[in-house]
Amino acid sequence: MLRQVAEGVLIHQSEFVQSNAVVVQGRAGVLLVDPGVQGHEMTCLVNDLADMGQTVVVGFSTHPDWDHLLWHAELGSAPRYGTARCADTVRTYRSDPQWKDQIADHLPPDAEQVPLDLLGLITGLPAETTRIPWDGPDVQIIEHQAHAPGHAALLIEESGVLVAGDMLSDVLVPMLDLDATDPIGDYLAALRLFEGVAGNVDVLVPGHGSVGGASQLRTRIDQDRVYVQALNDADAGAPDDPRIGPSAKPGWEWVSDVHEGQLQRLAQRTERNGTPG
Numbered sequence: 001m002l003r004q005v006a007e008g009v010l011i012h013q014s015e016f017v018q019s020n021a022v023v024v025q026g027r028a029g030v031l032l033v034d035p036g037v038q039g040h041e042m043t044c045l046v047n048d049l050a051d052m053g054q055t056v057v058v059g060f061s062t063h064p065d066w067d068h069l070l071w072h073a074e075l076g077s078a079p080r081y082g083t084a085r086c087a088d089t090v091r092t093y094r095s096d097p098q099w100k101d102q103i104a105d106h107l108p109p110d111a112e113q114v115p116l117d118l119l120g121l122i123t124g125l126p127a128e129t130t131r132i133p134w135d136g137p138d139v140q141i142i143e144h145q146a147h148a149p150g151h152a153a154l155l156i157e158e159s160g161v162l163v164a165g166d167m168l169s170d171v172l173v174p175m176l177d178l179d180a181t182d183p184i185g186d187y188l189a190a191l192r193l194f195e196g197v198a199g200n201v202d203v204l205v206p207g208h209g210s211v212g213g214a215s216q217l218r219t220r221i222d223q224d225r226v227y228v229q230a231l232n233d234a235d236a237g238a239p240d241d242p243r244i245g246p247s248a249k250p251g252w253e254w255v256s257d258v259h260e261g262q263l264q265r266l267a268q269r270t271e272r273n274g275t276p277g
């Protein structure tokens with residue numbers, strides 16, 4: 001079910017990792033960001049839009065992870081965009097003949113129908129693009145190098161909504177792009193970018209987890225900075241973070257495994273390079 005989070009901005013939540021699709025009302029239809037996961041959830045979204053007399057006129061994927069790239073035939077054939085780096089990354093993995101099998105390994109066991117055919121059929125916006133090209137409220141593209149190549153948050157200035165993609169979640173710890181040259185530095189730089197726009201944000205919509213207000217935005221920036229800095233300091237011990245360890249919510253214990261995995265890979269990098277980070 002669509003739920004309004006600000007004037008002209010609605011979200012539709014999927015069961016898988018509390019994924020949030022975002023709908024922004026334009027003049028002749030809606031912008032749809034990260035549509036959702038299971039087929040029946042996207043059909044539900046299509047029906048909700050039809051009830052409002054709306055169709056999708058443009059799509060956007062915040063980053064090149066499968067759960068942000070899905071699409072359903074019933075959503076129609078609007079142009080779908082991502083940053084240039086996001087689109088390049090998707091093109092590369094779609095060119096592997098085994099790509100569907102590789103994604104299937106990541107699908108949840110109960111995701112009985114995740115439609116993969118239209119996954120990632122996006123057009124890269126030229127690198128200098130700062131706004132989504134469409135007939136609707138200004139949507140600023142805030143690209144940064146953290147979590148995944150070409151990751152972009154969106155700021156809907158008029159309504160003060162920040163669509164954060166896989167950043168600033170209350171349920172997932174920061175997940176670094178461990179293939180990048182400087183994953184820690186990239187992540188901290190992205191958090192500074194968010195800090196820079198925080199004064200214009202009233203509503204934060206993370207790709208996974210709960211919607212928050214302006215004070216939640218600042219809390220999550222601080223919490224994520226503490227977490228990332230702790231990753232960088234091998235002697236610091238486990239960060240005191242509500243998303244991992246004994247304080248993790250029931251059903252979310254696997255986030256601690258994500259954390260352990262990151263610690264291990266960072267340690268391997270340090271061994272290989274002889275330098276931290």
Ligand SMILES: [Zn+2]
Pocket residue numbers: 065067068166207208
């Ligand atoms: Zn995600």
